[in-house]
Amino acid sequence: MSKTITIGVTDLSFHRVTASLVVHTLKSMGFEVNRIYSPHQDNFKKLKTAEVDLLSSAWLPSSHGVYKSDVEESVPLIELGLHYEPYALWGVPAYVPVEMVAGVADLLKPDVLAKMKPDIQGINPGAGITRFSIEMMDRYQLSKAGYRFHTGTEEDCFNAFERAVASQEWIVVPLWKPQFLHYKYDIREIKEPKGLLGTVDRAVLLLREDKKTLFSQAQLNILDALRFSNDIIAELDYQVSRENRPLDEVTFQWLQSQGSKES
Secondary structure: OOOEEEEEEEOOHHHHHHHHHHHHHHHHOOOEEEEEEEOHHHHHHHHHOOOOOEEEEEEEOOOOHHHHHHHHOOOOEEEEEEEEOOEEEEEEEOOOOOOOOOEHHHHHOHHHHHHEOOEEEOOOOOOHHHHHHHHHHHHOOHHHHOOEEEOOOHHHHHHHHHHHHHOOOEOOEEEEEOOOHHHHOOEEEOEOOOOOOOOOOEEEEEEEHHHHHHOOHHHHHHHHOOEOOHHHHHHHHHHHHOOOOOHHHHHHHHHHHHHHHHO
């Protein structure tokens, strides 16, 4: 009789891609897998209350460290794998001249203010990039200069960027790696010397320690050996999000291709 396990998935496209890779791995071990999709904070709350057994993926220590610490007040957690090495960034399309906009402070230049779209479209309030961006708006006095930061869905953010690029408009996008826009577009990161965007994180699978007994040590070793990369996740994310290919089919084919390379 197969065992059932529930994985919490942060409900953003690249998290769904990464979780799908993990789900195929769990199924190959004989598990029946339920996926629960939630926003960032809710995902960790469900891990804390044992509504989910695993969480994919936690960005540590910068983006999700505060949420992990809250869970660990109730239950120890085990970190498994290194799915990729994510980080938050602010970027502009590469056609924005670097001599005009090299860093965040350059957004205050009169010539840049005259050309740059004032609306900076973010994603949901619980995301690390959102928390970081709100602080940047204040610390760099961007709001006083006329810029406006908005939260919204990930599609709000991506569509605003793609519409601007289609018209060759100047725009700032609060983003991160990995993400499918990087696969298609040349997005230049702008410098943020105050260190408000956090560090390069580790994206890992989190397992409640009280669920460790569901696995053999060999199975835990397999989960801990999972290694992807920013570029891999961005490419698979693009295939699902913009080429409209079925999520689990894309990830299964990628895993199969890796297996054939190893054999």
